[in-house]
Amino acid sequence: MNPIFPHLAWYDISDPASPELDELARRFHLHELQIEDCRHRPQRPKAEEHDHYIFTVLKHIHPHDELTFDDVDVFLGKDFLITVRNEDAPFFEHVRARAEQEKVDRLDRLFYFIVDRVVDGYQPELDKLDDQISEIEDVVLDHPSPEILSNIFSLKRNLVEFRRVASGMREVVLALTRREKGLLGDDLDPYFRDIYDHIIRTVDMVETYRDLLSGALDIYLSAVANRTNEVMKVLTIWGTIALPLVIITGFFGMNLKLPWQNDPHGTWYAVALMAISTVGILIYFKMKKWF
Amino acid sequence: MNPIFPHLAWYDISDPASPELDELARRFHLHELQIEDCRHRPQRPKAEEHDHYIFTVLKHIHPHDELTFDDVDVFLGKDFLITVRNEDAPFFEHVRARAEQEKVDRLDRLFYFIVDRVVDGYQPELDKLDDQISEIEDVVLDHPSPEILSNIFSLKRNLVEFRRVASGMREVVLALTRREKGLLGDDLDPYFRDIYDHIIRTVDMVETYRDLLSGALDIYLSAVANRTNEVMKVLTIWGTIALPLVIITGFFGMNLKLPWQNDPHGTWYAVALMAISTVGILIYFKMKKWF
């Protein structure tokens, strides 16, 4: 198998099942368990040191569709860099282009490009999550609906997943800044620290979003409780106004000897009674500040 | 008592109460408290070092029925490996077959097989839990019922238990990777680290499931609140429409001198009044966006 650039021993495998991986494993003495890790996806993000190389599992965001993460496995040795990824990994083209443009001739710098790109890939997704939460917050108070509830919970699922991945990546980047066995040049230190800052901020944002989302759920529940309260009030006010009228009309509907029965203004007296009852109840509710 | 394989000092006891355990304890100078631990089950997962051996209590998932864990006690010395287990422990046959197949002739490798198999046994149960939670999430929003509530809480119980066991096992495996007193070959390090990765992922998944399950409970409560709100609305709309009609019919049922009493179209006037009231109320609710 040949490297991507003639002058740089970067081997890229876009199909983890391919026998080329076994060939590279033999050539560079890679550990069998790590080859297994490359093939049994998904793995947790991790960084493992060996005698002559570092093995890292990174998580890049899968493009095009809803939030999913894929594994990128990287083996970095003194004289080789191997990336194992799935076919559909846009970060790869980006790194390749940047390497060509900056005429990179060091493997550790290439490795930095990869980690940097993977972590940078989280930002658009964070922005999307921010938009979705803002949107939910805008409508949830005035229009609490089961669809919004459903949105809140699917976002929450995403954030649970994102936090798990980002925390794992934070550990990986921290490990890279600390233990590197001379494979990473000292001049790259600030650059990896910069990535570490990025990933810390990502974890931070995810935590903040979780807070905001659980706030949105509280708003939802409060809004539904409010609404039930409002509905109850309408029913109660209405029922309280109507029942006396029903009783009054019922009273004058009795087949007994009634007052005013033969009085030509009897109906007006009854109507006056009803009006008084209604006005009295309205005043009562007004005093209780029910509307 | 004889070992399982002629060339390997692996002693397996499938009944902790058997006197063979005492015999082995005498022969290999095992501590009395640990023999007691083997017999008083369940114990917490743990790893204890002694002068000449390591004693570990592992937890394997009991097969066939709902989530239960059983103890596997393992004594690993320079020249002996003793497993104490209950009768019904499928991991045993699996380890024995693998040992035969790979023609294992080292006790520490056999020990690795056991720990590996025990931890691998958690995966199917995790998958089952995942399925059950997904199923609950699918129905809870549209059909919140007490049965689902009951399911949620029994799953929660399982997860509480699982977390307790998995956290304990994580400590055990961590202890094995750190303090091993020369009983485990250095070439096994990556293998135990691999098990450690597995168990970390297990703990991770259990935590995630707990998050999702508590989300499902929130959905349940929200859905019930929603539903009560819906039911209230139906009652309120209906009552609000009906009460004026009851009052109007009551009014014309009074045994007083009524308007339109002798008018042949009187009934139509009354019906018109009712229609106006109903339409007015419907428009009012439409404006309030109640349906």
Next chain:
Amino acid sequence: MNPIFPHLAWYDISDPASPELDELARRFHLHELQIEDCRHRPQRPKAEEHDHYIFTVLKHIHPHDELTFDDVDVFLGKDFLITVRNEDAPFFEHVRARAEQEKVDRLDRLFYFIVDRVVDGYQPELDKLDDQISEIEDVVLDHPSPEILSNIFSLKRNLVEFRRVASGMREVVLALTRREKGLLGDDLDPYFRDIYDHIIRTVDMVETYRDLLSGALDIYLSAVANRTNEVMKVLTIWGTIALPLVIITGFFGMNLKLPWQNDPHGTWYAVALMAISTVGILIYFKMKKWF
């Protein structure tokens, strides 16, 4: 004051206020603050080292009645062991009997017996709590009642207290396994580690019970919400069926020129109208899956 056994300097004081304690304090140079601790109960569990002795405050469960803890103060020196306890402390007789039976002639072993017995005394209470929680879980979903709520909260109080005591005891036992100043023989190490295992499991169980109990509270609230929802539904269905009938009978009760007024089958037409309305509403609710 004389020791309990002639050959062992174990002094037991069953009344902290007794002057014998002062006498022993003088004889063995015990610190005044600790004598004060013995008399001002309750104290937090703790272990304090001094030049020539260890002072520990242990918590044993008071027998016979609802969950309460009492202090046991123990001074362990090279050549003396002093226990200060309240009158009604069943662990004492148990330790004394065991000491006689095993013919103990070392103070540190006696000390181990005491700590062991105190921690063992937690198990029956844990079992009782387990039973009570299971019982609550069995009835709470189907029969949520204020009495159960009250049970849940009194159990919660107990668990809060138990956790506080057990965590304190865990610190004490941990301190005993770590810093012992040569007062405890090395051969006792596994025994204290065993006690430590017990107390860890106790803390674990208490935590689990708290989780389960807060789950039971959630079930309670869900069950009440459910029930309110059910009650609402009955009312709504019933009201929705009844109101049209009230309007129809009201309509034909009007003292106006009504249709069918003189038709001998008029009543049947009205009844048919009512039947149609009722059936229509039932079909509507059936379609909405309300029952």
Next chain:
Amino acid sequence: MNPIFPHLAWYDISDPASPELDELARRFHLHELQIEDCRHRPQRPKAEEHDHYIFTVLKHIHPHDELTFDDVDVFLGKDFLITVRNEDAPFFEHVRARAEQEKVDRLDRLFYFIVDRVVDGYQPELDKLDDQISEIEDVVLDHPSPEILSNIFSLKRNLVEFRRVASGMREVVLALTRREKGLLGDDLDPYFRDIYDHIIRTVDMVETYRDLLSGALDIYLSAVANRTNEVMKVLTIWGTIALPLVIITGFFGMNLKLPWQNDPHGTWYAVALMAISTVGILIYFKMKKWF
């Protein structure tokens, strides 16, 4: 400015704004920032070491009224002890009396008296909080009222404040037991450890009270939910019983050709119908165990 006792360099300032503080600051080379701390109250509890003295900010409970904390600033040097406090600080008289009674002639012992007294002052307030919470727990289940809710939340505010102060004080006392720069005699170690025990117990109690209080809030909400459920049930049972009767009387009120219209027992038949309907509904609710 003169010390309180002729033989002991204890300077007490009861008005932080007084110029005497500046005079002492000049005489004993106190840091300007700490003098500022004395004057800008409230500060957080803290202990700061300087070359030749320790500066501590302690929090004593303000007497007479609802829970408030005041600052006590203490400078302890080799040959001076300065306390800065507000006018109304009862701990001062107490310390002064104890110093006279025990004929104290060491500054570090005096310092111990002050810290001891400040921490001891928390106990009565803890007892008061305990009483208030017990009182709330007694009434909340049977008589949930907005006043109790209001009590719960004002207690919660107090506990939030108390926890903040007590945690800060715990740090201060811990710092005093650890870093003391030879200003505190070794014989005082057990005494400061004793204070540390007290403050730990205080923090513990405050945490426990918070748990109990949040339990009380849960009871409140459950009790209100229960009550709403009860009210609903009364309404539903009543409405369900009444509506058939309304329909029956309405039916026989129709101005159509009715059955039994001219039957002298017609009314009894109608009453019998009503009785059957009512009994039927009561049996139905009895079967559903609604009352």
Next chain:
Amino acid sequence: MNPIFPHLAWYDISDPASPELDELARRFHLHELQIEDCRHRPQRPKAEEHDHYIFTVLKHIHPHDELTFDDVDVFLGKDFLITVRNEDAPFFEHVRARAEQEKVDRLDRLFYFIVDRVVDGYQPELDKLDDQISEIEDVVLDHPSPEILSNIFSLKRNLVEFRRVASGMREVVLALTRREKGLLGDDLDPYFRDIYDHIIRTVDMVETYRDLLSGALDIYLSAVANRTNEVMKVLTIWGTIALPLVIITGFFGMNLKLPWQNDPHGTWYAVALMAISTVGILIYFKMKKWF
């Protein structure tokens, strides 16, 4: 580019995009990633050491409008101090005035002024938050309205943000007190410790406000639940009183042979029946303590 004061190498850049920043970066060998940090705002608060300078990102509160934070980037070297800020940063004028007034001639002291001022700027915002929360607490129990809910959640958003910033700043100030590479004079230690105290208190207050705010949300929900309960009670009492009257009037409205039909006092008998029913129900509710 020239410094602000002739005798002090303090360079201030009020537009991060300006080419002057690049010029300074070249002159003082600043790292490109940090120049990028200055331009890509917002960054997290951080302190980074380099060979010859410290780089810090501070967060000052943006004046005039609702709670927002802006970045202040500071480079402190042996012989230069560079501040990069946005145009509208009131802390700048304040620091400049103080520097002139105190005739500062040391860069580290100037640096202290900046950090001090930035952290001091948090206090007014804390006071404002305190006022807003008190206001909410005052009205929420008696007048729970969706507007208050909305206020609660926007305050919560602010507190989430504030906590994130304040925690970050705490780390920065802690780093400055610990690792300073000789750039900060030892005499400034107490001053930075003082800032650290301030920022700790800020974090503390924000946590307390979060507690109080979540308490306010609980009050809100409790108050709404209470209110629904109250509304239900009014409806239930009213309905329970009215329904018997409706039945009685309905009964005497039946076109059957009724009792008292021809009795001139018949109506009074019916009215008496109604009065008895009403009084009976009122007594029943009185006994149940419903009002």
